[in-house]
Amino acid sequence: TQSTRPQRLLGAVQKNATRGDPRSVVQAIDQFCRQKEWAMNVGDEKGCILDSVVSEVNPATVLELGTYCGYSTVRIASLLPPHAKLITLEFNPDFAAIARQVIAWAGVEDKVHLVEGASGDWIPKMTEQFGVKTFDLVFLDHWKDRYLPDTMLMEECGLLRKGSILLADNVICPGTPDYLEYVRSSLRYESQYFKSHLEYTKVEDGLEKSVFLG
Ligand SMILES: CNc1ncnc2c1ncn2[C@@H]1O[C@H](/C=C/CNC(=O)c2cc(-c3ccc(F)cc3)cc(O)c2O)[C@@H](O)[C@H]1O
């Protein structure tokens, strides 16, 4: 039977990356996506912006919406201080299964809790299930029309505190117009656009970093 692209991406990791070395996993995926098959990872260029925001925030609690194959999960986890927790939500069981193996190969499973389920169902359960009061950093990279409703849900559930950072991928391509309008016009956010390119291409894309003002 035919393999899927995530399965081939995992194969490239197991073939080319060193077990326990997150940076080699990131590099192996970027090489696979540049040389073999494009895949919707945040990628190396936007990934450097992600790295700089994670390092600056130095978060104790991180929420990622949309794990896919775990590329950004590994990128973020590799920069977290000891005892920090990254919760990542993925509702496609096939993608979740691949992501678990990518995360394990990188050796960052101790910092990552991959939850197989939908953001809309799990955001309201974060506190009771994981004892998380608020998130220091949220990385949004799931269905683009869900960025805004899930951000409002996080606000309603009290998961954002003064200074919480939202970092959103693809605000230009494919684009998240309603989310962008909201965080840029709301008095409760201070927003900043980091211009970049769509992963592995020359097409413009970027990340929007928004600080929740409480
Ligand atoms: C709605 N709640 C949800 N809860 C949990 N997981 C969810 C989810 N929505 C989606 N997901 C999962 O996130 C992932 C979805 C990501 C959607 N991303 C994109 O569509 C995307 C698409 C592009 C893209 C850009 C240009 C182009 F020509 C083609 C594609 C680039 C990106 O960087 C992207 O992130 C999947 O793994 C999906 O199963």
Ligand SMILES: [Mg+2]
């Ligand atoms: Mg993306």
